[in-house]
Amino acid sequence: MKLNNSQYDAIMRMYDAKQSHARAVQNSRCEEINARLPEYDALRKESAEVSAEAARAAVMGDMTKRARLADKLASINEEKQLLLAAAGYPEDYLDLHYECPACKDTGFIDGKKCSCFKQAAIDLLYNQSNIKKILLLENFSNFNYDWYSEDYVDPVSGISALENIINVTKDVNAFISDFPSGQNLLFYGDTGVGKTFLTHCIASELLGRGHSVLYLSAIDLFDLFSKYTFDNNSEADYRDAFSQILDCELLIIDDLGTELTNSFTNSRLFYCINERILAGLSTIISTNLSLEELMNTYSERIFSRLTMSYGIYKIFGDDIRMKKL
Template sequence: MKYSEEVYTLAEAELNRRRQTAEQLAKSRRDDFAARYPELLTIEKTMRDAALEVLRTIGVDGTPPDIAALAEKNLQAQKDRAALLEKAGLPADYLDPPYTCKICKDTGFCGDSLCDCQRKLLRDLSIRSLACSPLLAVSTFDTFKLEYYSTVTDPAAGVSPRDMMHAIYDTMKEYAENFDSGAQSWFFCGGTGLGKTHLALAVLNRLTERGFGVYYSSVAALVKAYEDEHFGRAENTETEKLDKADLVILDDLGAEFRSAFSVSAVGEIVNDTMLKGIPLLVISGCSFGELEERYGQRLVSRLNGFEVANFIGEDVRQIKKGL
């Protein structure tokens, strides 16, 4: 249930904005109303006095105040106020701040625990902060279409792409439903347009719904960010986000610009994430042979320890266009 620092900060700012907007609106309504109906000031004074009386009596000599009488006084004042509002043709709660969440009054907390409105806000913001394209919203398990995969047996795999994809789909759906700390790492391999990113984002969406923090980035973008951090051009924000994630998804390994720096950065990122006990989901269009040639034996043997999902078939995007 942990999100990045950025997400918590954004949620707090949004709650503050909601609360201030509601309270400012209530204040300006009250001032306008009091100008038109000065009786309101007398009623408000009665309410304030009743509250003060309770405090004063307790504070001075410990004699318990006549709570019942004071409550009665306060209740009567509230009735008077409601009557005044009714006379003006306004609803009884017109002077109350119109909070977005009536339960926590936009504080985000109910007692010591997070209010549901803040939970939802954190989830929404964590998805938004990923900013990884409109693809995210449409890439769910529900929108994943097995019909695009052929039922003809693939000679190399010994099964049809549809059967293979069906098995991978079911496994990943179960993975997302049962995900917890200590979950397995995954390696998605296969050609382009076979639904690797779609299925990974479906996992992301489901985990986010379940309150987990998921880090998603293309390897190219992450290496670039890593480089900026390494050379002091940025704060360590990307690394921090990675550290706080419950699952790290790295897309398109092998498509990034190849340099000595990128090769060592990729090795380091995968290694560090694993050492911290954070499961990874690595996606690549390269074969193990190609990856070994590029990154060396060490990274490949790490990936070999992951569960492997081999995506087979024809480019689904081409098939979709033809339908």
């Protein structure tokens, strides 16, 4: 699951297409403004002439003339902005608008891969097209508090399912607003109460903000760990995939506890969550196991990391899947 040359080239072609699109949009807008506002076009041409003259003055060492021309250029640019505003255009209408302003659709910032490149690699390596389709439906726009009843009261906490989910989503929204902050979340509760839906909501929000998100079921996660560890012929191929698990900005592990648990899965899970804690990278885990079951299923070291480094939220209520029928 290492990026091969064709996959890398495909990502770079995607960036080339994005840059070409941004330039095409900018050119179209420039033509529109020049046609609609002839005085703007005249100022644009004057600005180009003044800029060229200022450059010549700098080459000749005439700093006094260069400073005077710089003031004139600033005045022309101010006139241009006033013309745009008077015609109802936003100040940045003629700027290049990149899909990723951070790297300007190049995939790299100061020679390092941008988070958008990492996400593109994740999507290729893990074929996340299916999860992205799900996120079109399962996001905060489609989240409904009516799924949670005021009459369903947790006997331990004494609060209703509705009050509980309101409190949980408040903290979830804070997690999203503060991201990246290194915070971690653990959602536990019965099947069908909305744990996975909530992780989808978080993934949708953070992907929309340009962060790299890797979404894996616990079974798929440990399958990758197994192949990386035991399949000597595929170790190099899985190196990039393994790296993304440890390095993505947000790792979501869904349905922890559905995998076959043994000493290997225990050691790999500890390594994964511990490395991400040390790196200050966020992880979200959902599970149908109770806290007691988590403690009995996994090692003391894992349970300690979860209780000390994760915000733990119990989600309860009626089976939402039945309410959607």
